[in-house]
Amino acid sequence: MATTFAFAESRDGALRKVALETVTAARQAADATGGGEVHAMVIGEPGIAGKAEELGRYGADVVVAVEDAALARYGPEAYSAAAAHRIKAGGYRAVFFPASAQGRDLAPRVAARLGVSLASDVTEFEIQGDAVLAKHPAYTGKIILTLRLTGTPAVLSLRPGAVTPVEKAHTARVEAATSSVPPSAARVTVTDVSAQAGTKLDLGEAPVIVSGGRGLRAAENFKLVEDLAAAFGNAAVGATRAVTDDGWRPSTDQIGQTGRVVSPDLYIALGISGAIQHLAGMRTAKTIVAINKDKDAPIFKIADYGIVGDLFEIVPRLTEEVRKARSAH
Amino acid sequence: MKIAVCIKRVPEMELRFSIAADRKSLDQGGLKYEISDFDGYALEVGLQLVEKAGSGEVVVISLGPDGVQETLRKALAMGATRAIQLKADEVPVDGFAVASALAAELKTGEYDLILFGRMATDTASGTAGPMMAQLLDLPCVTAISHLDLADGRGTARRDLEGATETVQFPLPAVLTIDEGIARPRLATLKGIMAAKKKPLDVRPAQLGAVHLTVESMALPPERSGGRIVGEGADAVPELVRLLRTEAKVL
Numbered sequence A: 001m002a003t004t005f006a007f008a009e010s011r012d013g014a015l016r017k018v019a020l021e022t023v024t025a026a027r028q029a030a031d032a033t034g035g036g037e038v039h040a041m042v043i044g045e046p047g048i049a050g051k052a053e054e055l056g057r058y059g060a061d062v063v064v065a066v067e068d069a070a071l072a073r074y075g076p077e078a079y080s081a082a083a084a085h086r087i088k089a090g091g092y093r094a095v096f097f098p099a100s101a102q103g104r105d106l107a108p109r110v111a112a113r114l115g116v117s118l119a120s121d122v123t124e125f126e127i128q129g130d131a132v133l134a135k136h137p138a139y140t141g142k143i144i145l146t147l148r149l150t151g152t153p154a155v156l157s158l159r160p161g162a163v164t165p166v167e168k169a170h171t172a173r174v175e176a177a178t179s180s181v182p183p184s185a186a187r188v189t190v191t192d193v194s195a196q197a198g199t200k201l202d203l204g205e206a207p208v209i210v211s212g213g214r215g216l217r218a219a220e221n222f223k224l225v226e227d228l229a230a231a232f233g234n235a236a237v238g239a240t241r242a243v244t245d246d247g248w249r250p251s252t253d254q255i256g257q258t259g260r261v262v263s264p265d266l267y268i269a270l271g272i273s274g275a276i277q278h279l280a281g282m283r284t285a286k287t288i289v290a291i292n293k294d295k296d297a298p299i300f301k302i303a304d305y306g307i308v309g310d311l312f313e314i315v316p317r318l319t320e321e322v323r324k325a326r327s328a329h
Numbered sequence B: 001m002k003i004a005v006c007i008k009r010v011p012e013m014e015l016r017f018s019i020a021a022d023r024k025s026l027d028q029g030g031l032k033y034e035i036s037d038f039d040g041y042a043l044e045v046g047l048q049l050v051e052k053a054g055s056g057e058v059v060v061i062s063l064g065p066d067g068v069q070e071t072l073r074k075a076l077a078m079g080a081t082r083a084i085q086l087k088a089d090e091v092p093v094d095g096f097a098v099a100s101a102l103a104a105e106l107k108t109g110e111y112d113l114i115l116f117g118r119m120a121t122d123t124a125s126g127t128a129g130p131m132m133a134q135l136l137d138l139p140c141v142t143a144i145s146h147l148d149l150a151d152g153r154g155t156a157r158r159d160l161e162g163a164t165e166t167v168q169f170p171l172p173a174v175l176t177i178d179e180g181i182a183r184p185r186l187a188t189l190k191g192i193m194a195a196k197k198k199p200l201d202v203r204p205a206q207l208g209a210v211h212l213t214v215e216s217m218a219l220p221p222e223r224s225g226g227r228i229v230g231e232g233a234d235a236v237p238e239l240v241r242l243l244r245t246e247a248k249v250l
Helices: A017-032 A048-057 A076-090 A101-114 A219-232 A241-245 A276-282 A311-327 B037-053 B068-078 B095-106 B128-135 B189-195 B233-245
Strands: A004-007 A038-044 A062-067 A094-098 A118-122 A124-128 A131-138 A143-149 A154-158 A173-177 A189-195 A208-212 A235-239 A266-270 A287-292 A305-308 B002-006 B009-011 B033-035 B057-064 B082-087 B113-117 B140-150 B153-160 B163-170 B173-177 B200-204 B212-218 B228-231
Touching: A004 A017, A004 A076, A004 A101, A017 A038, A017 A048, A017 A094, A017 A124, A017 A154, A038 A048, A038 A076, A048 A062, A048 A173, A076 A101, A076 A173, A094 A101, A101 A118, A101 A154, A101 B095, A101 B128, A101 B140, A101 B153, A118 A124, A118 A131, A118 A143, A118 B095, A131 A154, A143 A154, A208 A219, A219 A235, A219 A266, A219 A311, A287 A311, A287 B233, A305 B233, A311 B233, B002 B037, B002 B128, B009 B068, B033 B037, B033 B068, B037 B057, B037 B068, B037 B113, B037 B173, B057 B068, B057 B095, B068 B082, B068 B189, B068 B200, B082 B095, B095 B128, B095 B212, B113 B128, B128 B140, B128 B173, B140 B163, B153 B173, B228 B233
Parallel strands: A004 A038, A004 A094, A038 A062, A062 A173, A094 A154, A118 A154, A208 A235, A208 A266, A266 A287, A287 A305, A305 B228, B002 B057, B002 B113, B057 B082, B082 B200, B113 B173, B140 B173
Antiparallel strands: A124 A131, A131 A143, A143 B212, A189 B163, B009 B033, B140 B153, B153 B163
């Protein structure tokens, strides 16, 4: 029986989807060793402890809450000190962070504070005796590494979307904690967070992503992409590097090796040829649809379903059919 | 201004990779190495900062076998002042071991800034930079896409999911560099000639204990894809049917 730890990421007082993913992973790891406790940590302004019920629903037994108005925003020093302190004291077998923007910043610092290694951006894991085996896509997704992580605790960051949150009702008790680095002592301070206009659903959280490439020919034609995303109701809009380099879309929409790496349930590639750089960001999507006029485009080799033809004719029809299908439910 | 830039050589990603007989390393045949993309941006940032300051040096550091000397020479040709190889038979996948070796080298250097790429494009972990910062107890900002320095302090921007964060920090500091911040310059012929005479020191890497290793390597599972539903807008109803009944995503 092993106790495990999950970092439950929040933003603006709400849990992010990756929080449920890390708690689910911690639950699975604890259950795999005979069912130990899962401790989940939330950090945020006073009231964040109220997330205990939601975290309990996904298998947390203890919610460690660090409540401080000055910690409403992520700060690497205070957050990493709080997490490392708890993990040191907790005697955990395995520790899970999300490989989100925040988690990618936080997890290495925590691991270094603990003096241990980190398996990052993990898509699957397995506890094997004293070690943890973790799969991690590398070399722009062209090679899957299986990593052996020894030492205690095993610290992993999980690729967003790689673990599906599973409800497993536990009743979580809340324990209050503080950070050994008070926010006022932090050297690195976030002075501003500006949300990008028009961003509704984050690429890392959306179950469906509709993405556009050069085949759209002009920035204004992204209306087609946005309309299809709107028809799904739960979709975010992505883009290729060529498109963000040309300024048709903001750089934060870029999916690929140098942009976001995503694993949605459904990925729809419109006018995207399928360069290696792009495939590295989306090849672990569960279902891939490609619409492209070139039947030899590499995207068709990895797409589950493809339609060859003029996207300017196909996409409006698809938008209409998706809208119909969804209203029929 | 004194700046260290930690760089890694990686295989050119456009090549087709095959796995060696040990099942845990790449077949080296036909591999060509280059500086990792993000490390190239980091080097360019370092060069520009020292140029702007009017004095100082850019020290490039790479951990690995003697093959990294070629990468270091390229960085010298771009304009770096001198180079250090932390010699190891191979680059461990363990970011903490790499961070420990870099920390041992850099702790006494009195650098104003230590720069890394956001991640190496081969192992795609992004751990060595923030880990090394933690080991040296230096302020650290990761994955920055914009940087201003003034009066011993820096302001950086980083792209989060759906938001942009502005971060302030004092020097000395460790920064990891995202793309979009600066296009790496090309080495000139003069630079290439000069690089041959610039100092390149070789020291053993103090890696310490390794707790993360490659158990095995595999090619990604072939997607069962490649299925063309049809041509043109007439194929849409069949696609929607498959998304509902087969993929169950609609």
